[in-house]
Amino acid sequence: xILRALLLLTGAVALAGSIAVDRPERxxxxxxxxxxxxxxxxxxxxxxxxxxxxxxxACSAASLxxxxxxxxxxxxxxxxxxAAIVAxxxxxxxxxxxxxxxxxxxxx
Amino acid sequence: xxGLTPRERRxxxxxxxxxxxxxxxxxxxxxxxxxxxxYLLGPEGSPFTRGPYLLRVEQDRAELRWRTDGARDVxxxxxxxxxxxxxxxxxxxxSLRPGTRYTWTASVDGVGRASGTFTTPSxxxxxxxxxxxxxxxxxxxxxxYAVARTMAASRPDLVVTAGDNSYISAPDIALDxxxxxxxxxxxxNAPVYVGLGDHEALPPGDGxxxxxxxxxxxxxxxxxxxxxxxxxxxDRADADGIAFARRALARPGFRHRFLVQHRPPREGEGLxxxxxxxxxxxxxxxxxxxxxxxxxxxxRCFTVGTGGGRIGADEFTRETEGAExxxxxxxxxxxxxxxxxxxxxxxxxxxxxxxxxGPP
Numbered sequence: 155x156i157l158r159a160l161l162l163l164t165g166a167v168a169l170a171g172s173i174a175v176d177r178p179e180r181x182x183x184x185x186x187x188x189x190x191x192x193x194x195x196x197x198x199x200x201x202x203x204x205x206x207x208x209x210x211x212a213c214s215a216a217s218l219x220x221x222x223x224x225x226x227x228x229x230x231x232x233x234x235x236x237a238a239i240v241a242x243x244x245x246x247x248x249x250x251x252x253x254x255x256x257x258x259x260x261x262x
Numbered sequence: 263x264x265g266l267t268p269r270e271r272r273x274x275x276x277x278x279x280x281x282x283x284x285x286x287x288x289x290x291x292x293x294x295x296x297x298x299x300x301y302l303l304g305p306e307g308s309p310f311t312r313g314p315y316l317l318r319v320e321q322d323r324a325e326l327r328w329r330t331d332g333a334r335d336v337x338x339x340x341x342x343x344x345x346x347x348x349x350x351x352x353x354x355x356x357s358l359r360p361g362t363r364y365t366w367t368a369s370v371d372g373v374g375r376a377s378g379t380f381t382t383p384s385x386x387x388x389x390x391x392x393x394x395x396x397x398x399x400x401x402x403x404x405x406x407y408a409v410a411r412t413m414a415a416s417r418p419d420l421v422v423t424a425g426d427n428s429y430i431s432a433p434d435i436a437l438d439x440x441x442x443x444x445x446x447x448x449x450x451n452a453p454v455y456v457g458l459g460d461h462e463a464l465p466p467g468d469g470x471x472x473x474x475x476x477x478x479x480x481x482x483x484x485x486x487x488x489x490x491x492x493x494x495x496x497d498r499a500d501a502d503g504i505a506f507a508r509r510a511l512a513r514p515g516f517r518h519r520f521l522v523q524h525r526p527p528r529e530g531e532g533l534x535x536x537x538x539x540x541x542x543x544x545x546x547x548x549x550x551x552x553x554x555x556x557x558x559x560x561x562r563c564f565t566v567g568t569g570g571g572r573i574g575a576d577e578f579t580r581e582t583e584g585a586e587x588x589x590x591x592x593x594x595x596x597x598x599x600x601x602x603x604x605x606x607x608x609x610x611x612x613x614x615x616x617x618x619x620g621p622p
Contacts, residue, residue: 157278189289196285197278204274205265218285 157198158210158243158250161217164190165239168224172232184224184232191221191239202246209249213242309334309370312442315449317353317476319380319420319487321360324453326353327474328368328376340366358382361389361488378450381419383488387517391490392416393597394452397424397459397524397548399569400432400440405592406570407444408611413594414448416609420487421452424548425459425497425524427471429571432462434470441471444570455485458496459524459548484510489517490599497524499533507533511540518599521545526565526582527558537561543604546595551579553595553608555587555619562619564606566595587617 164187171183195218202211220242223235266274313328314336326338338350342362348355358364361384368376383391394413399406413421428440445454458481462468468481477483481496482503493510495503503523511519519542526547527534537545544562551573554565565582573579573590581588593610608617 192289193282193285197282200278200281201274204270204277 155250157194157201158246160194161191161198161214162240162243162247164194165217165236165243169233169236169240172236177229180232184227184236187236188221188224188226191224192218195221207250210246213246213249217242308375310368310376312438312474313446313449314338314353314368314376314378315442315446316378316380316451316453318455319382319453321383321385321488322356322358324355324358324364324366324380324382326350326355326366326368327476328353330370334370337369338366339369340364360385376450379417380452383419383486385488387489388601389488391420391488391599392418393487393490393492393520393599394418394421394594395424395522395546395564395597396421396566396569396594397457397546398426398551398567398571399423399444400426400428400436400461401570401572402439402444403570403572405611409569409592409594410445410448412609412611412613414451415613416596418448418452418596420485420492421448421454422457422485422492422494422520422522422546423454423569424457424522424546424566426461426548426567426571427456427459429461431464431466432468432471433466434474437470437474441474455483455492455494457481457494457522457524460497463497482506484513486516489515490520491516491518492520492522495521495523495533499523501532504532504536508536508540511536511542517602518543518604520597523547525549526554526556527561527563529559534559534561534563544597544606550582551590552581553587553589553591553593553617554582554585555606555608555617556582556585562606564595566593566608568592569594587619589616591616 168184168187172180175183195214198214202214217239220235220239224232227235309330311329311331314326317325317327340348340355342364348357360382363379363381365379367374428436456475456477458468462471483494485492493507495507499507507521521537521542524547526549527545538559538561542561544564547565548567550565551567551571552565553568556563570592591610593608593616596607596609598605606619607615610616
């Protein structure tokens with residue numbers, strides 16, 4: 155949950171930064187955000203894999219890829235990418251809150 | 263995380279930590295690689311394996327020559343001081359303006375890979391002209407590089423060599439080491455008209471260097487640059503060579519004439535008599551690894567076998583009897599022409615003047 159919240163916050167900062175700041179200065183906001191997204195999303199993938207939660211796991215994996223795009227992307231692509239990162243976290247949180255988590259680790 | 267045992271929770275936390283650390287490590291490695299690739303990795307090596315070098319410069323055309331690593335599409339353009347652009351037809355720049363300084367660039371695959379300058383001869387006989395001369399230089403050593411540097415920096419209009427351009431002989435494989443690499447900057451900025459010496463005659467012969475510089479068999483040809491004529495005669499002017507020089511010197515329209523022969527002339531030789539009768543300004547030679555200034559039968563003679571080839575001890579590289587100046591110093595001869603006046607300066611490999619002379 156902490157990782158998901160961190161991803162959501164980072165995505166929101168990147169989105170706000172890419173809307174509020176023009177190119178190329180926005181790179182100083184989006185690039186650190188992208189790097190942070192990659193690192194946190196790597197942890198989130200591990201967290202969503204054990205126990206397996208398919209939708210959040212897919213959202214985390216997609217966030218990791220989008221974090222890379224946020225770092226290297228040029229032009230106006232940063233706004234939709236940052237928005238997508240935010241949307242993915244919202245979707246993952248919604249899926250988590252609905253419950254029904256299939257587990258690969260059997261509880262005792 | 264409900265449903266997991268404490269041990270499983272610890273394992274899960276460890277897995278998350280390792281994943282994040284792995285991501286950090288991968289990002290750090292990627293950052294180093296990207297930085298190396300973008301900022302530290304040098305430019306690609308030159309696609310040119312020889313040159314480009316100026317082969318000849320005339321009033322309205324200039325020709326370059328080069329070799330590339332494989333078939334490459336090379337485009338040469340030249341700009342004059344007013345920004346007028348000329349694009350070469352192959353390696354030949356045509357429709358140039360006389361008496362104009364051009365900057366040329368040779369591009370390969372859309373990237374400029376070599377540049378240089380040249381000045382087309384002016385029809386105005388009073389325009390200053392700078393000619394540089396050297397001989398016995400093709401050894402690929404530090405002294406040769408130093409001499410070539412001082413030559414390139416003095417921005418000559420043309421360069422003549424008086425033989426022994428490559429030691430110990432002149433096979434194609436040795437020319438890059440002995441001629442084209444040490445002289446690269448000079449050859450990009452002035453045409454170098456090569457005279458042949460005795461070392462070019464050694465096996466496998468002078469074929470490679472003649473092909474590289476478009477020199478006719480026998481090594482005799484004439485260079486004309488505005489009011490200046492230089493008759494290049496090869497190693498030694500025999501009867502045919504003297505006849506060739508006589509025909510060349512009979513052509514009117516030159517205010518200054520020079521003969522270039524590898525072996526220094528001696529008193530009473532036919533070439534010296536011809537030079538005197540034709541009013542030749544000077545005979546330029548090499549062979550002896552010294553700089554010498556002499557007057558032979560009334561003709562100013564310079565020996566500039568000081569281009570980089572080893573200078574031996576005095577007992578082996580002996581001073582010529584009667585020489586006004588004789589030095590065992592590496593360097594080149596600078597000939598500055600302004601109107602009727604000709605000034606000679608011997609510049610050593612440190613850029614210092616070792617001798618000055620006017621007409622005899």
